[in-house]
Amino acid sequence: MNTPINDPSDLMALGQRHLWGHFTNLSAVQRLGLPIIDHGDGAYVYDTDGKRYLDGLSGLFTVNVGHGRPELARAAADQSEKLGYFPLWSFGHEPGIRLAAKLASLAPGDLNRVFFTVGGGEAVESAWKLAVQYFTNIGQPNRRKVISRYYAYHGTSLGALSITGIPAIREPFEPLFSWAIKVPNTSQYRCGMCAEQNACSLDCADEVERTILREGPETIAMVVMEPVQNTGGALVPPPGYWKRIREICDKYGILLVSDEVICGFGRLGYWFGCERFEYQPDMITFAKGVTSGYAPLGGVIVSDRLAAPFLEGESAVFLHGLTFGGHPVSCAVALANIEVMEREDLLGNVRRNEAIFDEVMESLRDLPFVGDVRGCGYFRVVELVKDKATKQSFTDDECNWLLRDELSPHIYNAGLICRADDRADPVLVLSPTLVCGEEELRFIGKVLTDALTHAATAFTNR
Ligand SMILES: Cc1ncc(COP(=O)(O)O)c(C=O)c1O
Incomplete structure (x- = not known):
């Protein structure tokens, strides 16, 4: 199968039939499909429809120098x-x-x-x-x-x-x-x-x-x-x-x-x-x-x-x-x-921008569900709690709804890839490429602010 598949829906159908993703819920892929990333450039990747996303996870904590390096x-x-x-x-x-x-x-x-x-x-x-x-x-x-x-x-x-x-x-x-x-x-x-x-x-x-x-x-x-x-x-x-x-x-x-x-x-x-x-x-x-x-x-x-x-x-x-x-x-x-x-002194870039990343993360602290923000360098998380005063976490059902039905699609649709992880207490994980600067870090803050604010209203009306 060496001929490129130009129609994204054909590619999706083929993936649904044959691809076995890692730690991936295959039945969800059958029902909902899966995001297919086509190419990348610097801090960004593009899906098969040409939509751009800030790669806030560096693929999987991996693409440190950014995408598309000739x-x-x-x-x-x-x-x-x-x-x-x-x-x-x-x-x-x-x-x-x-x-x-x-x-x-x-x-x-x-x-x-x-x-x-x-x-x-x-x-x-x-x-x-x-x-x-x-x-x-x-x-x-x-x-x-x-x-x-x-x-x-x-x-x-x-x-x-x-x-x-x-x-x-x-x-x-x-x-x-x-x-x-x-x-x-x-x-x-x-x-x-x-x-x-x-x-x-x-x-x-x-x-x-x-x-x-x-x-x-x-x-x-x-x-x-x-x-x-x-x-x-x-x-x-x-x-x-x-x-x-x-x-x-x-x-x-x-x-x-x-x-x-x-x-x-x-x-x-x-x-x-x-x-x-x-x-x-x-x-x-x-x-x-x-x-x-x-x-x-x-x-x-x-x-x-x-x-x-x-x-x-x-x-x-x-x-x-x-x-x-x-x-x-x-x-x-x-x-x-x-x-x-x-x-390109990318280590220096991380160190120079740490204070901005700190500020972006701290600005999330007062939002609904934000129990803690932490991390250092270009490795950060937001920990989510139901009750900020007692640090009480969500039930499994609530957590599933919040991470998978609400926050993940909202953040993705807003053009940011990050990871919602509840293998321990629920967190949103950020590990952007080391080429990111102030503009990208502030974009992360904006998307998360919108997503968490929206989630709070949606949680009440659920
Ligand atoms: C700290 C740590 N060690 C080991 C591994 C395993 O690496 P791999 O998936 O390349 O086997 C990972 C993967 O994410 C990791 O984060």
């Missing part, structure tokens, strides 16, 4: 012509080597060695396997467990899903790995830990230590967390959290993995979120923004200390591989993508 397309085409594929299994290729060196130069401290994957979940799972094999190599074979936070999303393959803490997407596949332990996240709006105290005492971090002691420190290989957790809604940790987590890991000889699949490559105004929060991880997992989605790529940046045992002797091979991990075309695209970020 230099990224050229990098892919040039590399395909030169060497379309070769594995990194006992071979190297130029884009893979250059990208590994580039990432090592961008990553903090002694994170100097890169293991490539195809995507983010594989990166997380690779980090876990690497941690387990590292500890076996240094004579601590009982260290197999991994600690992550409730509701955090780290991928969907069975290993990564064990680390993921979202009950709804885990339950159909349980039992998962029992070695994957969960600890509280850092919801400052709904903290159930320090809520009775006058100020945050970092009890959420202390619970990590209590969990380690309960499980047995000698059984824990690694702690994996996002700098700012996505699920639950851009959960920015309280001051001091990361310092405490690093200290706890060091105290018990546990590896700290910063899952930067979303937070890396400028999302928080830095190459990596750990720089913003000033902690040094032992591994960084990345994907998405490394290529801005123009080609699939992920990986793990590993410290020299961790790689050291693998540099000694024949038996120390990391027993893990993926045919397409570090695909040469993807690596060439990543190099071009990083070049664009540097040339």
